[in-house]
Amino acid sequence: MTGLRARQKADRNRRILDAAALLFREVGYDSARIEDIAERAEVSVGTFYNYYENKGDILVATVSMEVEEVLAAGRTIVDNPPSSVEGALEALIGQYYDHSLVYLSKEMWRTAMAISIQQPESPFSKRYTELDRRLCDQVSTLIHKLQVKGLVSPGTDVRAIGEMLFNNLNMMFIEFAKHEALPLEELKARVSRQNRPLAALIAAP
């Protein structure tokens, strides 16, 4: 059996994370007080800080769980991509974007992305950055698959193109999160337009 200590630790950790995620969604990041998170998790403020370095850290942890989902959702597309470069990109990126707002508000995304930039050394920022890298890899993998299928011309530098596409879709998502009024569909349309020429250029003749 797992030691009592380990079990209690896992349990408290979950209670804190759940309480925080819920409160962030209910009242927003700024208005959520550590004291309230701790109270809901039936834990003292000090204990909160034994589990998370600071307030930002737990938000990034929450958001990271969501990115894991996005990554998993992306796999279904990569495993079975539409048979045109443009269509495949649109499907994968659409999947990313659609998932993004299911559990998280734009404010939560903004804050999490901001923190991962500002305190890149905190443990959860590192995890977030790692997840970004995996998303980027996923885009490259998609292009590579299309190349193997003969849909992308053989000479293409898959990694370079993949990185550029990912950095673009990521930056566009940041802009999207910054503008409370911008709808998801508008974001998708803009990114599609940006991708179109590149997709055409790398498509096999």
Next chain:
Amino acid sequence: MTGLRARQKADRNRRILDAAALLFREVGYDSARIEDIAERAEVSVGTFYNYYENKGDILVATVSMEVEEVLAAGRTIVDNPPSSVEGALEALIGQYYDHSLVYLSKEMWRTAMAISIQQPESPFSKRYTELDRRLCDQVSTLIHKLQVKGLVSPGTDVRAIGEMLFNNLNMMFIEFAKHEALPLEELKARVSRQNRPLAALIAAP
């Protein structure tokens, strides 16, 4: 003559901005206390807040001045670009990156970018976003100029390509700012590699 009030206002504003910029560089953003900034500017804490909405705002103001410089530096390249797509992009982007660390530390950039994402409605965040838009336009303008010169194929969607290039160089700069150890030359080399295939694809035959 300008009214006394207007003169005093401009003077105080400058003193506050100078004090803040200096202190941020000396001790970093987090360790710089508003009280210290105010003291150096020979102004009360309350007055500081009459001039800037919050601590972040004055950092973004500092960084924005630097982006203005970067933009001006970019114009010299756009006005007289090297005569290959790859060379022109390398020159413009190199110019951006070289300027970026003259007066500002990576930490200052990180913090400013984080704030502009997190509080997009604050006045200086808007200014920062506007400057980013102008940088993006500058990249598009460069491509357009090359197109007029016959170096880029006529059908190219200049805006789409420009936006993608800019978003990529911007995101790469964020990554650069996140890794204290990553040297400027490495950043440039990575971005060049990413740009190369795109440059080749849009180059006129």
Next chain:
DNA sequence: AAAAAAGATTGAATGAATTCATTTTTTAAG
């Protein structure tokens, strides 16, 4: 040039994140 109005400055008070010396709980040793 005195009085009134408008505009700015001030710093003590507020509120929330974070720290840390103590206390409590769990595990390991005898």
Next chain:
DNA sequence: CTTAAAAAATGAATTCATTCAATCTTTTTT
């Protein structure tokens, strides 16, 4: 089963950004 050592939890104290009612300065009006 006690006891010592290690690990965690606790919450009062600290630190800093931010606010705001009171005060002072400049401008406008009479």
